[in-house]
Amino acid sequence: MNALKSGGCQLLLQGNEAIVEGAIAAGCRFFAGYPITPATEISEVMSYRLPAVDGTFIQMEDEIASMGAIVGASLAGAKSMTATSGPGFSLMQENLGFACIAEVPCVIVNVMRGGPSTGIPTQVSQGDVMQTRWGTHGDHPIIVLSVSTTQDCFSITVKAFNLAEKYRTPVIILADEVVAHTREKIFLPHPGEVEVIDRIRPNMPPDWYIPYEDTSRGVPPMAAFGEGYRYHVTGLVHDSRGFPTQRPDEVKGLMSRLFRKINQHFFDIQMVEEEATEDAEVLTVAYGSVARSARRATREARARGIKAGMIQLVTLWPFPRQVVEPMLRKVRAVLVPELNVGQVSREVKRVNQGVTRVETLNRIDGNLITPEEILSRLLKI
Amino acid sequence: MAEVTKLIHKYLRHHKKFPHVWCPGCGNGILLGALIRAIDRTRLEKDEIVIVSGIGCSGRLSVYVDFNTLHTTHGRALTFATGVKLANPKLHVIVIMGDGDATAIGGNHFIHAARRNLNLTAIVINNSIYGMTGGQYSPTTPYGSLATTSLYGNIEQAFSIAELAAMAGASMVSRGTVYHTKLLDDLIEKAIQKRGFSVVEVISHCHTQYGRRNKMGNAADMLLWQKNSAVRMEKARTLSHEEMKDKFSIGVLVDRDLPVYTEEYGKVKEMAKKAMTQMR
Numbered sequence: 001m002n003a004l005k006s007g008g009c010q011l012l013l014q015g016n017e018a019i020v021e022g023a024i025a026a027g028c029r030f031f032a033g034y035p036i037t038p039a040t041e042i043s044e045v046m047s048y049r050l051p052a053v054d055g056t057f058i059q060m061e062d063e064i065a066s067m068g069a070i071v072g073a074s075l076a077g078a079k080s081m082t083a084t085s086g087p088g089f090s091l092m093q094e095n096l097g098f099a100c101i102a103e104v105p106c107v108i109v110n111v112m113r114g115g116p117s118t119g120i121p122t123q124v125s126q127g128d129v130m131q132t133r134w135g136t137h138g139d140h141p142i143i144v145l146s147v148s149t150t151q152d153c154f155s156i157t158v159k160a161f162n163l164a165e166k167y168r169t170p171v172i173i174l175a176d177e178v179v180a181h182t183r184e185k186i187f188l189p190h191p192g193e194v195e196v197i198d199r200i201r202p203n204m205p206p207d208w209y210i211p212y213e214d215t216s217r218g219v220p221p222m223a224a225f226g227e228g229y230r231y232h233v234t235g236l237v238h239d240s241r242g243f244p245t246q247r248p249d250e251v252k253g254l255m256s257r258l259f260r261k262i263n264q265h266f267f268d269i270q271m272v273e274e275e276a277t278e279d280a281e282v283l284t285v286a287y288g289s290v291a292r293s294a295r296r297a298t299r300e301a302r303a304r305g306i307k308a309g310m311i312q313l314v315t316l317w318p319f320p321r322q323v324v325e326p327m328l329r330k331v332r333a334v335l336v337p338e339l340n341v342g343q344v345s346r347e348v349k350r351v352n353q354g355v356t357r358v359e360t361l362n363r364i365d366g367n368l369i370t371p372e373e374i375l376s377r378l379l380k381i
Numbered sequence: 382m383a384e385v386t387k388l389i390h391k392y393l394r395h396h397k398k399f400p401h402v403w404c405p406g407c408g409n410g411i412l413l414g415a416l417i418r419a420i421d422r423t424r425l426e427k428d429e430i431v432i433v434s435g436i437g438c439s440g441r442l443s444v445y446v447d448f449n450t451l452h453t454t455h456g457r458a459l460t461f462a463t464g465v466k467l468a469n470p471k472l473h474v475i476v477i478m479g480d481g482d483a484t485a486i487g488g489n490h491f492i493h494a495a496r497r498n499l500n501l502t503a504i505v506i507n508n509s510i511y512g513m514t515g516g517q518y519s520p521t522t523p524y525g526s527l528a529t530t531s532l533y534g535n536i537e538q539a540f541s542i543a544e545l546a547a548m549a550g551a552s553m554v555s556r557g558t559v560y561h562t563k564l565l566d567d568l569i570e571k572a573i574q575k576r577g578f579s580v581v582e583v584i585s586h587c588h589t590q591y592g593r594r595n596k597m598g599n600a601a602d603m604l605l606w607q608k609n610s611a612v613r614m615e616k617a618r619t620l621s622h623e624e625m626k627d628k629f630s631i632g633v634l635v636d637r638d639l640p641v642y643t644e645e646y647g648k649v650k651e652m653a654k655k656a657m658t659q660m661r
């Protein structure tokens with residue numbers, strides 16, 4: 001295929017197809033999924049792309065099973081992924097928590113549709129932002145990235161795998177129906193040009209391996225099943241050897257390390273794109289397909305003499321507070337347009353602590369927020 | 382060293398994880414013994430074996446054995462096992478589940494794993510009850526039995542796990558008990574050696590939660606109950622439905638050769654690779 005020609009190539013791809021290309025470029029070799037609009041194309045393309053690169057695709061009996069299978073595959077050494085939409089993502093929550101506590105790298109794509117329940121399967125929404133943060137029970141950190149263009153679908157998917165491997169954590173990609181189904185020109189780099197990060201494997205003799213050891217990075221090396229390091233993996237709170245424990249110091253040790261390994265690498269994980277923020281007086285904070293409308297609105301507002309700027313959030317969780325907070329102090333007002341009743345705006349307000357005026361622009365009718373809608377608010381703000 | 386001590390030293394995490402959590406007399410311990418004896422006979426390396434378990438008293442087994450061990454979520458052991466096996470088909474994956482684990486919350490995964498026919502070994506410990514949560518009725522609790530959630534007698538009909546697995550398409554299905562330990566060792570060994578999805582239903586006892594409430598006596602009494610209720614498969618086939626009432630068959634129920642998933646997928650890979658080169 002063109003994609004494999006040296007020097008990269010240009011293609012016309014759908015977001016969902018670009019996610020597959022990104023995953024394969026990042027080294028994904030196992031995919032388990034269950035069909036669901038608007039994510040189905042990811043399964044379909046994976047089903048013929050993966051076996052061609054010696055990977056494995058399987059259609060499971062449901063999304064609970066899909067999530068279980070990708071965790072199992074990752075423990076056996078394969079980079080793994082699943083893709084779904086709201087109803088399926090709800091079913092994945094329990095085994096997603098398993099991946100968090102057992103520190104199993106994997107990538108979960110949620111192509112959002114309107115909800116709750118079956119909702120509006122074929123329409124765009126951003127209603128799952130908080131679910132990605134808190135969907136599985138219990139305290140846990142999580143990494144969530146959002147995509148707004150087909151090019152993002154490729155490059156952010158690669159990043160998602162890299163972060164998953166680096167920090168031994170599940171990473172969720174939030175896409176939406178518009179990004180997933182829009183066909184646009186995309187540049188696919190030559191596979192050799194893509195930065196790919198692999199999990200750190202143990203290099204000590206098996207007897208010395210402590211599978212959940214607290215290292216300075218907070219991320220223990222990970223052995224694959226069958227490599228000679230026989231160890232125990234469990235969803236129970238465990239000690240550094242992986243065995244269940246209820247000793248308060250060991251419980252606290254594990255839980256704190258899970259948070260620390262993400263928090264201390266915050267700057268590596270936090271990704272945003274800024275547009276005209278240097279002298280901005282009004283700021284738009286947007287993500288996903290809405291960021292495309294926001295970018296256009298920002299440029300048009302500038303053309304009309306308004307000092308508008310925007311921050312596009314690529315990392316949604318952990319919330320990129322270090323970038324957003326100083327900007328909130330600099331500008332006169334902030335607008336957060338999103339396709340829900342206010343999920344990221346809630347986080348912006350929390351970080352803001354009442355300092356700057358935060359306005360919201362919400363659409364929950366299954367349609368995208370247009371550049372005109374954002375522009376008219378920017379003109380009035 | 383006595384043979385049994387050798388096995389204990391070789392296969393159990395004896396210096397790390399004992400004493401175990403099970404009640405004295407629980408059938409889970411007997412199954413654990415049968416499992417390591419059977420594995421020893423297969424001569425497989427410890428590194429090539431993965432034990433995957435679900436949640437329940439039965440699920441705790443994985444922590445005690447010195448293999449690659451994976452203690453998953455309730456009912457989902459087979460889904461994790463599917464991923465492990467497909468990512469590295471050279472591994473021998475043995476899945477341990479309870480009756481609630483495998484046929485209530487995990488019922489869907491159970492029938493689909495059997496239908497798909499991956500080369501996995503599934504051992505279901507059927508003690509007729511939810512042991513770990515304190516004795517609620519499960520899909521294998523007999524009609525009329527008492528449980529903490531059926532104080533007036535269970536009004537649901539029980540699954541027969543082995544028959545369910547056979548109907549769902551497993552390559553090999555057998556049933557044993559923790560009383561008939563020699564047979565159990567054989568059945569587990571056969572199941573591990575079998576190419577394709579193999580299921581061993583292990584009739585066991587939870588004297589603590591089930592026996593006590595249903596006046597079946599202590600652990601020894603319940604072993605006697607297994608002895609008296611079990612009929613060898615060959616003989617059972619000659620008995621009428623009436624004669625088999627309150628009895629169950631033990632032995633190999635099904636042994637057949639069906640296309641194995643990993644081999645079939647190997648063909649898919651070849652075809653996909655060929656198609657890709659043609660597209661280039």
Ligand SMILES: Cc1ncc(C[n+]2csc(CCOP(=O)(O)OP(=O)(O)O)c2C)c(N)n1
Nearest residue numbers: 436437438439455479480481482511512513
């Ligand atoms: C999703 C979920 N629901 C409920 C439970 C609680 N739970 C733990 S073990 C168990 C039942 C175990 O019974 P069984 O599978 O028969 O195994 P046994 O304990 O008898 O070996 C239940 C309901 C759980 N852990 N997870």
Ligand code: SF4
Nearest residue numbers: 403404407438512587
């Ligand atoms: S409660 Fe029942 S199944 Fe659980 S350990 Fe005790 S006897 Fe065994």
